[in-house]
Amino acid sequence: MSISINNLGHVYHQGTPLEVTALQDITLDIPQGSWTSIVGHTGSGKSTLAQHMNALLLPHVGTLSVDGLSVSSKKDLREIRKRVGLVFQYPEQQLFAETVKEELSFGPKNWGMKESLDDLSESVLEQVGLDSTYMDRSPFKLSGGEKRRVAIASVLAVKPSYLVLDEPTAGLDASGRGHLLSLLRKVHHQGTAIIMVTHDLEIALELSDRIIALQLGEVVHSGTPEETSLYISSSPVPGLILPDVAKLWVQLSLKGMELPFSCDPTVLA
Ligand code: ADP
Numbered sequence: 001m002s003i004s005i006n007n008l009g010h011v012y013h014q015g016t017p018l019e020v021t022a023l024q025d026i027t028l029d030i031p032q033g034s035w036t037s038i039v040g041h042t043g044s045g046k047s048t049l050a051q052h053m054n055a056l057l058l059p060h061v062g063t064l065s066v067d068g069l070s071v072s073s074k075k076d077l078r079e080i081r082k083r084v085g086l087v088f089q090y091p092e093q094q095l096f097a098e099t100v101k102e103e104l105s106f107g108p109k110n111w112g113m114k115e116s117l118d119d120l121s122e123s124v125l126e127q128v129g130l131d132s133t134y135m136d137r138s139p140f141k142l143s144g145g146e147k148r149r150v151a152i153a154s155v156l157a158v159k160p161s162y163l164v165l166d167e168p169t170a171g172l173d174a175s176g177r178g179h180l181l182s183l184l185r186k187v188h189h190q191g192t193a194i195i196m197v198t199h200d201l202e203i204a205l206e207l208s209d210r211i212i213a214l215q216l217g218e219v220v221h222s223g224t225p226e227e228t229s230l231y232i233s234s235s236p237v238p239g240l241i242l243p244d245v246a247k248l249w250v251q252l253s254l255k256g257m258e259l260p261f262s263c264d265p266t267v268l269a
Pocket of ligand 1: 012022041042043049
């Protein structure tokens with residue numbers, strides 16, 4: 001059981017002067033229950049790839065399937081969108097309901113889930129670290145971190161097997177970031193696969209089973225955190241998220257870890 005991507009390509013505005021090849025020849029397998037991070041420069045194709053995983057975008061070339069269900073089959077699309085939850089960047093901007101409870105009930109109602117909406121909403125609120133007193137509150141009057149947790153809870157309410165998050169820590173302060181990561185750890189521990197687009201290599205190295213680096217729409221690296229550290233240290237110059245390489249160099253040295261000798265921070269800074 002996995003998200004299986006084969007030779008996937010995506011071109012925006014194909015056949016026009018604005019044509020952009022956002023992804024090409026992407027082949028990946030993301031097993032159920034795993035934690036995958038997708039890193040890369042702005043414009044490298046991370047969001048486009050994330051949006052393919054729940055069939056919000058469809059491949060122009062190649063195939064994508066989720067637990068054997070293919071995005072090229074119209075009848076499988078609905079089930080794929082249920083199995084793969086997508087949390088956009090700044091998800092709090094998409095809150096729309098008058099109460100948190102309505103916000104959380106929308107997905108399960110839409111998917112015709114049989115469980116009690118009250119029970120589902122309460123359990124999913126608890127999952128994101130908020131208690132039932134939030135149910136009748138307006139999502140718009142919550143703090144930034146709380147809004148984001150409610151937005152994530154609304155995706156979790158549908159009980160996806162895979163949770164895809166696009167820069168989930170963007171714009172959060174250190175404490176909000178800490179809360180969010182511990183919530184994702186819990187969700188992962190409960191069996192949901194996490195696929196996280198992030199600029200933060202430190203998070204990726206700490207939490208992932210696999211890190212995928214994109215550059216100009218292509219996979220330039222796929223490996224475990226250990227393999228990724230080696231990859232970065234052996235090739236700091238070719239343009240893999242260069243500012244992050246400098247940051248990583250500092251982080252490794254602060255943690256007393258062996259420094260990649262080929263990384264010269266004066267060059268990278
Ligand atoms: P990332 O998430 O890594 O920043 P994106 O997937 O957003 O990368 O973008 C990949 C490429 O596709 C970029 O060149 C970007 O300008 C282009 N792109 C993204 N979305 C659109 C769109 N809706 N229309 C046209 N081009 C787009």
